[in-house]
Amino acid sequence: MVGEDGAWPPRATPLEVKAYMASRLDDIERYLEEQLAIGQHPEVLKAIAYYPSAGGKRLRPVLTLAVADAVSPGSSWRALPFGCGLELVHNFTLIHDDLMDKDSVRRGRPTLHTVWNEASAINAGDILFALSFEVMTRTEADDATVRTLVQEAARTVFEIGEGQQWDMDFEEVEPGGVTEAEYLRMVEFKTARLFEMAAKGGARVAGADDALTEAMGMFAREMGIGFQIWDDYLDIFADQDKLGKDVGSDIRNGKHTIMAIRTLGSAGAEDRATFLQAFGNVEATGEEMEAAIDVMQRTGAIDHARSMAEDYAARAEDRLRALPPSEHREFLRGLIHYMIARDH
Amino acid sequence: MVGEDGAWPPRATPLEVKAYMASRLDDIERYLEEQLAIGQHPEVLKAIAYYPSAGGKRLRPVLTLAVADAVSPGSSWRALPFGCGLELVHNFTLIHDDLMDKDSVRRGRPTLHTVWNEASAINAGDILFALSFEVMTRTEADDATVRTLVQEAARTVFEIGEGQQWDMDFEEVEPGGVTEAEYLRMVEFKTARLFEMAAKGGARVAGADDALTEAMGMFAREMGIGFQIWDDYLDIFADQDKLGKDVGSDIRNGKHTIMAIRTLGSAGAEDRATFLQAFGNVEATGEEMEAAIDVMQRTGAIDHARSMAEDYAARAEDRLRALPPSEHREFLRGLIHYMIARDH
Numbered sequence: 001m002v003g004e005d006g007a008w009p010p011r012a013t014p015l016e017v018k019a020y021m022a023s024r025l026d027d028i029e030r031y032l033e034e035q036l037a038i039g040q041h042p043e044v045l046k047a048i049a050y051y052p053s054a055g056g057k058r059l060r061p062v063l064t065l066a067v068a069d070a071v072s073p074g075s076s077w078r079a080l081p082f083g084c085g086l087e088l089v090h091n092f093t094l095i096h097d098d099l100m101d102k103d104s105v106r107r108g109r110p111t112l113h114t115v116w117n118e119a120s121a122i123n124a125g126d127i128l129f130a131l132s133f134e135v136m137t138r139t140e141a142d143d144a145t146v147r148t149l150v151q152e153a154a155r156t157v158f159e160i161g162e163g164q165q166w167d168m169d170f171e172e173v174e175p176g177g178v179t180e181a182e183y184l185r186m187v188e189f190k191t192a193r194l195f196e197m198a199a200k201g202g203a204r205v206a207g208a209d210d211a212l213t214e215a216m217g218m219f220a221r222e223m224g225i226g227f228q229i230w231d232d233y234l235d236i237f238a239d240q241d242k243l244g245k246d247v248g249s250d251i252r253n254g255k256h257t258i259m260a261i262r263t264l265g266s267a268g269a270e271d272r273a274t275f276l277q278a279f280g281n282v283e284a285t286g287e288e289m290e291a292a293i294d295v296m297q298r299t300g301a302i303d304h305a306r307s308m309a310e311d312y313a314a315r316a317e318d319r320l321r322a323l324p325p326s327e328h329r330e331f332l333r334g335l336i337h338y339m340i341a342r343d344h
Numbered sequence: 345m346v347g348e349d350g351a352w353p354p355r356a357t358p359l360e361v362k363a364y365m366a367s368r369l370d371d372i373e374r375y376l377e378e379q380l381a382i383g384q385h386p387e388v389l390k391a392i393a394y395y396p397s398a399g400g401k402r403l404r405p406v407l408t409l410a411v412a413d414a415v416s417p418g419s420s421w422r423a424l425p426f427g428c429g430l431e432l433v434h435n436f437t438l439i440h441d442d443l444m445d446k447d448s449v450r451r452g453r454p455t456l457h458t459v460w461n462e463a464s465a466i467n468a469g470d471i472l473f474a475l476s477f478e479v480m481t482r483t484e485a486d487d488a489t490v491r492t493l494v495q496e497a498a499r500t501v502f503e504i505g506e507g508q509q510w511d512m513d514f515e516e517v518e519p520g521g522v523t524e525a526e527y528l529r530m531v532e533f534k535t536a537r538l539f540e541m542a543a544k545g546g547a548r549v550a551g552a553d554d555a556l557t558e559a560m561g562m563f564a565r566e567m568g569i570g571f572q573i574w575d576d577y578l579d580i581f582a583d584q585d586k587l588g589k590d591v592g593s594d595i596r597n598g599k600h601t602i603m604a605i606r607t608l609g610s611a612g613a614e615d616r617a618t619f620l621q622a623f624g625n626v627e628a629t630g631e632e633m634e635a636a637i638d639v640m641q642r643t644g645a646i647d648h649a650r651s652m653a654e655d656y657a658a659r660a661e662d663r664l665r666a667l668p669p670s671e672h673r674e675f676l677r678g679l680i681h682y683m684i685a686r687d688h
Contacts, residue, residue, distance in 0.1 A: 039502065039506060040503075040506055041506040041509050041510065043509065043513075044505065044506050044509050093470075096466050096467070096470060099463075099466060100462075100463035100466055100467065101463075118444075119443075119444035119445075119512055120509065120512070122440050122443060122444055122466060122469075123440070123444065123505050123508050123509055123512075124505075125466075125470075126437075126440060126469075126470075126473065126501070126505050127501075127502050127505035127506070129470065129473060129501075130498050130499070130500075130501035130502040130505065131498070131502055133477055133494065133498040134495055134498035134499055134502065137491055137494050137495040137498065138495075142487075143486075143487035143488040143490070143491045144487040146487070146491050147481055147487045147490050147491055147494075150477065150481050150491075150494050151478055151481040151482075154474050154475070154477040154478035154481065155474070155478055157470070157471075157473075157474035158383065158471050158474040158475055158478065159384075161388065161467050161468075161470050161471035161474065162383060162384055162385040162388050162471070164467050165385050165387065165388050165464065165467055166385065168463060168464070168467075169387075
């Protein structure tokens with residue numbers, strides 16, 4: 001399958017992207033609800049449904065379905081179990097991440113381990129993890145494809161764990177102790193690999209050859225990395241109401257984002273001292289925060305991050321040339337820009 | 345495949361059982377070591393190998409291999425990845441169980457979360473869980489068989505989690521608040537199902553039909569339940585040195601074993617009061633413990649548990665009639681009695 005190389009047709013607008021995602025939700029919600037009901041311990045069933053039932057955009061299954069239909073129109077129903085399995089993987093990691101981070105609130109609701117307790121949260125995460133793999137085996141594809149998908153998905157979860165460990169490692173490091181390459185690898189493993197798997201799964205189930213499957217994986221990986229860099233950028237520049245959390249909290253928490261790494265690596269001694277007044281100082285004043293952001297701006301760290309995110313977006317979009325034109329492809333193109341140039 | 349119905353040939357003696365298990369260890373250890381080395385985060389690789397490298401009898405993969413060869417001599421090498429995958433499942437549950445129970449020692453070594461920390465232990469367990477499923481997909485069988493095995497193994501882990509939750513629930517219940525049926529279901533899910541899956545996996549990979557696969561699963565499930573009941577019995581009657589933990593600790597911890605459930609359900613008011621002096625009382629004196637055990641004996645609760653374990657052993661052995669005679673079958677018969685009539 002060879003796509004065109006020249007000018008693109010119009011990509012989906014943000015409104016069209018939202019409408020496309022909404023059109024996929026019914027199937028996804030119904031399937032998830034059905035799969036989450038199979039078991040014998042009533043309280044366990046309540047606990048494992050607690051996060052999935054809180055809603056969300058279901059980005060991973062939407063990605064699986066859209067890629068499947070973009071590769072072979074009408075094939076997406078066969079990939080539904082795989083996409084939903086990855087959504088359950090995502091939810092199990094949220095349960096355990098909240099516990100590891102000792103977070104008490106997620107999307108405005110108390111986290112699972114505060115509603116139940118830590119032991120039940122560890123256990124509920126494990127059970128949801130098990131369910132995710134059971135669900136994946138129900139994918140409507142030949143046995144060889146399902147075997148490959150399960151193997152790749154298992155390695156993906158392994159790598160998500162490695163990414164999570166790097167992320168936790170970075171919290172113990174002194175300012176400037178993380179390189180850009182290390183940060184990018186962490187993001188790739190912790191966040192982007194699951195998007196990558198979602199897209200590859202859709203492609204494989206739809207019958208894509210190895211080259212096209214790989215291209216779809218790279219598109220989603222690059223979109224995922226760009227998304228995280230953009231998310232870090234928004235932490236500084238988003239409208240606080242839209243973001244739903246305190247602007248600048250990454251700086252106060254001493255998080256080694258692309259921007260912080262670049263600032264710490266390139267600022268002169270005085271600027272660096274100014275930046276460190278706020279970086280990793282949860283009690284930094286508004287004035288100290290402004291001065292720190294000013295340093296990030298003057299060192300070019302913010303432009304660097306912004307253009308890096310845009311670069312990932314452009315590379316991701318270019319991968320989609322491997323697909324024939326279709327509303328699904330144009331949705332995927334729109335999704336990249338929805339995720340990476342968004343202001344909320 | 346139909347086995348004989350009459351007298352058994354001699355079963356493996358305890359010494360022969362040990363020798364058979366030892367003869368399987370090299371392959372298992374080599375394979376586990378190889379699979380545990382694939383990854384990129386050095387500290388993660390150390391953490392996930394910490395429990396598996398502490399040794400152990402490798403009961404689950406031994407079961408897989410012995411059943412495979414009992415069904416079809418020479419086929420066990422094809423089932424090695426599946427058995428080792430289940431061994432990794434077992435080890436991941438140990439990491440998370442130790443954390444849920446806040447245990448600080450396992451087999452004389454500090455538990456994983458005390459060597460690293462709680463967050464890294466949650467994460468290492470998750471990663472080992474992911475690895476276990478990746479390893480299972482390497483089983484040397486046709487794709488349809490592997491797909492079925494992965495699906496069944498995922499449901500098995502789901503049920504282990506339900507069993508773990510019931511076990512935790514029972515700790516919150518007043519004395520006598522657990523029925524024998526509830527206890528048996530908990531043991532079946534938390535402990536026996538993984539043995540069941542190990543045996544079924546060996547059978548399936550060796551080409552057993554559904555009836556024989558089911559018989560092998562039931563053999564291992566019944567052996568697993570009998571093993572746990574016997575283990576509870578040993579808590580009271582084992583030689584302390586051989587057991588490696590305090591005799592009677594289940595009574596002091598108020599654990600609802602078959603014996604405790606029966607005692608609480610059948611003792612008269614005075615005996616019940618005597619029993620409750622020790623049950624759930626971590627500070628019970630030696631005298632109070634002796635009086636409690638005396639009540640358990642007089643109410644017939646101990647004989648009941650002992651004969652129940654023996655009954656499970658007999659039923660498990662009977663399942664093995666579905667197999668043709670072989671050293672592997674005679675090992676499996678010996679294993680039942682090694683696990684259930686053992687005094688250590």
